[in-house]
Amino acid sequence: MRKLMRVGAASLAMAGAAWSQPTGVVSSPHNLSAGGPGAIRAASEEEVCIFCHAPHGSAPIxxxxxxxxxxxxxxxxxxxxxxxxxxxxxxxxxxxxxxxDGTIALGAVVSRTGEITMSGGVRTMPEGRSRLGTDLSDDHPVSFRYEPSLATKDAHLRSPNSLPSAVRLDANGELQCTTCHDAHSNSNGAFLVMQHDGTRLCVSCHAMGTTAVTGHGSCSDCHQPHTAPSGPYLLKRGTVTATCVSCHDGSVSGAADIRADLNKAHAHDTGSPVDPPDPAREHATCTSCHEPHTMGRGGATAGVLHPNFGRIGGVNASGAAVSVASSEAEVCFACHAEGSVPRPVVSRQVAQSNTRLEFAPGAASFHPVLSQGKNPDVPSLKPGWSEASMVQCSDCHASDGGGARGTHGSMQTGLLKARYETMDPSTETESAYALCYQCHDRASILEDRSFRGHRRHIVDLRTPCATCHDAHGISSAQGSELSHSRLINFATSAVGPDPATGRMEFRLLGSRSGECFLSCHGVAHSPKGY
Ligand code: HEC
Ligand code: HEC
Ligand code: HEC
Ligand code: HEC
Ligand code: HEC
Ligand code: HEC
Ligand code: HEC
Ligand code: HEC
Ligand code: HEC
Ligand code: HEC
Ligand code: HEC
Known part of the structure; x- marks a missing residue:
């Protein structure tokens, strides 16, 4: 108590009616007097408050x-x-x-003519966590009016009218350092205004939604309020990807290793800056597919968005932007529908990079991603699959070789989940077309149950599936059920027009019956039927 008198708290308390006696300062790192507990303190100055306040002669604030x-x-x-x-x-x-900010000497006070000398030759705030510098672009925003209208604009913000009593805005309604910190009390650690476990303080204001992923339980798993390496969004690493893979790299038990997939030849990540310029289409990163605050766990159901995407936006089957996608394909359509950059793996007679049109329920033919397929007769489907099944983009586009689930990276061209030879000719093996044989029975295909020429082409002539089939579909504007059923869309590297008729065309004639006009490796079909 005697010490407190000496530091002048009593005189300060008398200077204004509202002044309390913040004794908490004395035992905190903000006691910069010679007797202070921290490493940074004066050589001989004994007053505590003087570094910030003076009863007389101080600045008129x-x-x-x-x-x-x-x-x-x-x-x-x-x-x-x-x-x-x-x-x-x-x-x-x-x-x-x-x-x-580290620019003004700690001992430079208005009420003294000379600067108070600090011990150990310290003048300004030393380099380290406490020195925020003059670049505040990596610190939580301060000095703005946090009004109810802000919460109206941003569904992720609570109204400032419902702040806990310990969390206060200044007299102008502005959020300041002192909204989160109390310079006089270190009882909660880091001079915080309330107990904080990495989340509690943050959710006084932010309503980010809920996650069922226990490994993401704390805001501080991904964010830090100061000197954040990412700048925008205050992430703990320089980019979103780096933040996520700091755990998802095999080092944290239970967290699937995604880094291993990103290092593969075909990766779905541009390692883009944290706040890429609009449009973000060419900047795929973890948060292009996973909304970080609402991710869940659980199993996949075709046609229904997997819980681990969270409440992420996308583009729906009609091409309209949606704030919460309801299926995986809608997430992908954000970048692989209108305006997508063509990256053809195979050059085709009918070229299309808008996957939404390829899979549309009205398309000439399609794998059943958006709606059930329209071919009632697909004899090759393996047990577990039927003409009523739906498939997902990630059934074909995912990590190969038993990596983590998801469209992250693969050694296979086209980021495919399994091998799929597209080079004509290719020798048929179980593994050469492993992608298709996941769902289609190899024996059935090679026994010619549907197309009588399957075995002859695939085995004898070593024609890959891709020479005849498009794995996605053919849009209604570019083909009809007559001309492009059965996912037929020839690869132009091997197939050309029939020299007799000039046509390059498949015609479906009925159940398990059709004909082709074309020329393939010099063999004219004018036409050939089955
Ligand atoms: C490291 C700087 C620092 C030290 C040391 C410090 N204060 Fe403060 N004090 C502040 C700041 C900053 C404010 C303004 C807070 C605000 O506007 O919310 C303040 C405000 C006050 C107020 C006004 C509160 C109000 O509601 O207006 C009182 C009283 C006060 N300090 C007393 C003291 C006393 C007594 C000491 C010494 C025991 C002391 N302070 C030491 C930084 C400090
Ligand atoms: C939105 C709340 C919030 C605001 C606003 C805020 N801080 Fe912080 N600050 C924190 C939290 C939380 C911590 C503790 C971080 C931790 O322990 O990881 C912290 C820690 C600190 C630290 C300790 C060093 C560190 O990085 O942990 C300093 C110094 C600091 N803040 C100063 C300031 C200053 C100066 C301002 C105003 C320019 C300010 N803070 C504004 C929440 C805030
Ligand atoms: C007179 C200079 C001075 C002023 C003014 C000042 N601080 Fe500090 N602050 C310090 C020093 C010195 C330390 C100790 C730094 C260290 O040990 O690295 C510190 C430490 C901190 C810490 C870290 C505490 C910890 O446990 O690691 C926080 C947080 C902090 N200050 C917040 C604030 C906030 C918020 C304000 C304004 C309300 C403020 N400071 C005003 C000098 C000051
Ligand atoms: C006192 C209320 C308050 C507290 C406490 C608070 N924030 Fe904020 N925070 C805000 C407001 C208001 C904004 C501005 C939001 C806006 O304008 O979009 C903001 C902005 C942010 C931003 C930048 C958002 C953007 O759109 O760029 C991040 C990231 C953030 N806060 C994280 C945190 C974290 C992490 C914590 C806990 C350490 C925290 N906040 C604590 C009120 C708060
Ligand atoms: C602090 C470590 C950590 C960070 C950082 C982290 N994660 Fe995780 N994540 C985990 C752990 C641990 C799990 C295991 C599941 C659990 O805890 O529920 C997990 C689970 C997940 C799951 C759910 C998998 C399932 O079970 O279906 C997804 C998706 C995920 N993380 C994505 C991300 C993304 C995207 C980021 C970056 C925005 C990220 N994680 C950052 C630790 C982390
Ligand atoms: C698993 C990692 C992870 C966790 C845990 C996490 N965030 Fe985020 N947060 C991110 C990433 C990554 C972004 C950047 C989003 C982007 O790239 O669009 C972000 C963005 C934000 C934003 C700005 C965008 C917006 O929607 O307003 C705020 C605010 C925010 N986070 C607050 C929080 C708060 C508060 C918590 C704790 C309740 C939290 N975050 C927990 C990863 C995380
Ligand atoms: C934010 C935009 C974005 C979203 C969302 C997106 N992608 Fe991509 N995708 C890209 C970009 C950009 C590339 C080019 C490769 C790269 O640099 O990342 C790409 C490449 C691909 C490729 C590889 C093409 C090749 O030949 O290399 C496939 C396959 C793919 N994406 C499928 C998907 C699937 C499936 C989804 C949904 C689960 C999806 N994408 C969601 C932007 C996106
Ligand atoms: C994830 C499972 C799955 C994979 C992998 C798969 N398919 Fe299919 N496929 C189906 C289902 C289900 C149908 C039934 C659709 C219907 O009844 O119209 C189907 C139908 C077809 C059809 C008939 C379509 C029609 O409209 O007549 C062809 C041709 C086809 N697949 C070829 C392939 C080829 C080539 C591959 C390899 C690139 C492949 N499939 C990979 C599930 C799959
Ligand atoms: C049945 C398997 C299968 C499904 C389902 C599938 N793809 Fe593909 N995809 C492929 C194959 C095989 C290739 C490369 C060979 C080719 O073009 O035939 C490919 C190529 C691509 C490419 C690169 C070529 C291009 O068109 O730009 C992208 C991007 C792509 N797919 C995205 C998607 C998206 C998005 C979905 C879901 C909406 C999806 N895929 C569903 C098998 C599939
Ligand atoms: C193009 C979209 C896309 C991008 C980009 C993406 N993911 Fe995924 N992720 C998926 C899909 C699809 C799944 C599988 C969902 C399912 O299980 O059906 C998945 C699953 C996961 C899982 C669970 C894996 C398992 O086996 O349990 C984790 C963890 C994960 N992603 C983390 C990440 C991280 C970290 C990043 C950034 C490096 C990232 N994802 C980028 C689409 C994406
Ligand atoms: C020379 C062209 C050609 C090649 C090469 C080819 N197909 Fe076909 N495929 C067809 C035609 C034509 C049909 C339509 C049969 C009918 O009338 O129903 C068909 C039908 C199918 C069907 C649907 C009916 C069924 O049998 O279930 C599947 C699945 C299929 N092919 C898969 C494959 C796979 C997998 C490969 C490669 C291993 C392949 N095809 C190679 C021309 C080809």
Missing amino acids: RPLWNRAMPTEAYTIYGSRALDATLGQPTGSSKMCLSCH
């Missing part, structure tokens, strides 16, 4: 502020998602920055 205010132009926080309008720091944030 409440609360008897005793320090020069920084005049630095700060780099402020910014991101594409930010709704608040930020300006330069104001109010109490500037007070904190008068030490924490």
